[in-house]
Amino acid sequence: MAIDLRLLFSDEAEDGDERQRSRRPRGASRFYGPPCIKPGCTGRTVGNKPYCLDCIHLMPYAALIQKREAQRVAEIQTKNPPIDGTVAQDLLGAIRLGQSSVAALARDIRVSISIIKNLAGRMAVAGIVELRGTNRGLYVAIVPKKGEIEEWT
DSSP states (O other): OOOOGGGTTHHHHHHHHHHHHHSOOTTOOOOOOSBOSSTTOOOBBSTTOSSBTTTGGGSHHHHHHHHHHHHHHHHHHTTSOOTTSHHHHHHHHHHHTTOOBHHHHHHHTTOOHHHHHHHHHHHHHTTSEEEEEETTEEEEEEOOOTTOOOOOO
16 A cells, blocks of 8 residues: 555645645736835835835935945056955955956956956055966965965865
């Protein structure tokens, strides 16, 4: 006699069925919340946000992101970003995430290789990063502080 395995997991199956019934069916319209708080806007909010999807850029966090992106674009256009600017912050963040080759860094932070080489060279002179050349290319690493272990993979 075979054992019906569905009976062993009946509680989980019921929970899953309940979850499926509470979800919005595919193609159904989204539930919209209260009206947007922007004066003159007739849109409705989604997800308990104060602004509708057309006015979401007015939120303080979105304004900070837009300001930072504008600074980044301005730095890239100068072809000589400062070593304490947003592009340099992005470069250090990408290095901390494990990238080290100039080509990979340029791809990840969406900047040309020549700008990365220029910026990394100036940061190396300032003692922030270290450049190492190999037969396969140029690699960048953050200079370890005293007491830290240097890791190269």
